Amino acid sequence: MRSKQPTIWDIAIKLNVSISTVSRALRNAPDINPDTKKAVLDLAHELDYQPNTIATSLRKNKTDIIGVLVPEFVHAYFPNVILGVQEVANAAGYKVMIGQSNESLEIEKHNLQAMLSSRVEGLIMAITRETNEYEHIQSAQRKGLPVVFFNRIVDELQGSKVLVDDYRGAFRAVEHLIQTGCRRIAHLAGPENLTMSRNRLNGYIDALKAHAFPIDETIIMPCDFVEGKARFCTQQLLNRPDRPDALFAVNDPTAIEALVCIQENGLSIPDEISLVGFSNAPHSAFVTPPLTSVVQPTNEIGRVAARLLLRQLAEGPDFVPETQTLDTTLVIRKSTQPVLRAV
Incomplete structure (x- = not known):
């Protein structure tokens, strides 16, 4: 039984003594x-007395709590963003x-609803891969809840947003593949409703166009962040008589599924x-070989999102x-060949 x-x-x-005396002392x-x-x-x-923060927040009409809502903890991206949020908050x-x-x-x-019931003062969030209607978020915003969006962003939702330069990051990645001698580059894409996925796809396409490569839509494969789908899509690409000589994946979990599939087929990377x-x-x-990847400043994404939310809380209706966009960098490891020449 729980003690009182x-x-x-x-x-x-x-x-x-009186209650007010105790309160003043504390x-x-x-x-x-x-x-x-x-x-x-x-x-x-x-007595190991702990203040009743709920009662205090009701008296002050202020909880000093902000919410962070993310789609998953399976991968390190979202926990690292949260560390940045916590630092600032x-x-x-x-x-x-x-x-x-x-x-x-x-x-989601x-x-x-649980966060609204707990009277969070603001929210930082990235939506799930299933989220294709937004009334629950828009309703909270109409009630006055400030929301900052990051990573998984859609055009239908209004508010402050923290992005990385997905387009430029994708362009650099594909251009690197071209500079290493790759000539048929496939793309394992993300959900079409997400701005992030579209920007990375556009960066992929424009890098190919910049080097006068044809755009083959049959090797652009939507994987949609569904576990196992990247392996399925990669297998389809490997089964083709005109098999690609490179893959650019929308994120690292997708790339690692592809890596496993490639190795199961007895092919050498790179x-x-x-x-x-x-x-x-x-x-x-x-992983073996270590993966060449576009680096996102995850902690900084969290810090920037938290600063935006705190500013909104301070400034109110004004x-x-x-939208703040952070830059990316390309870290080159052993899953790509050395650059052969300027292209």
Whole structure:
């Protein structure tokens, strides 16, 4: 059976003082006898008294809590973003409530409602791969909840957004493949409804066009972040008589599924087929061969998102939503050939 938490009533009764006296002592108010304050604080410590933050927030109409809602924790990207959020939020005196939706729209709705019930003051979120209707988010915004979006962003949702330069990152990755001698480069793409996926696809296409390569839509394969689908799509590409000599994947988990499939087919990376990912997940440096990937500044994404949300909370109705775009870099490892010549 759960033991009862001590309250300020318990302290007041034991010391035979008023509730207001205990409250002033705990708040370190100046208008209280020092001996009384010491007695209150000593007893609070002895009882392991913890303030009722819910009651306090109701009195203040302020919880000092911000929510972070992400689609999954399977990969390191979202936990690393959250570390950046916590760094900024904690320094500003805010606590962080975290929810992950297991790539489920229904769980996302449930988590959002739980955060609203907990009276979070603002929200930082990336939607799930299933999220194709947005009324639950728009309804929260109409009720006055400030929301900052990152990573999984769609045009239908309004508010501040934190992006990386997906287009330029993809362009660099594909251009690197071209500079290593690859001539038939396939793309394992993300969900079409996400701005991120479209920008990476456009970067892929424009890099090919910039080097006068034809665009073959039959080797652009939507994988949609569904586990196992990248392996299926990669196998389809490998079965072709005009098999690609390189793959550019929408993210590292997709690239690693492709890597496994390629090796199961007895092909050598990068001697027979090159591979580039996007996101530079921590384990990408430890697969065999280590994966060439586009690096995203995940901690900084979280920090920027938190700063935007705190500004919106401070400025209130005067705040104008912003979109901030962070740059990427390409880390070259052993899944691609050395650059042969300037192309």
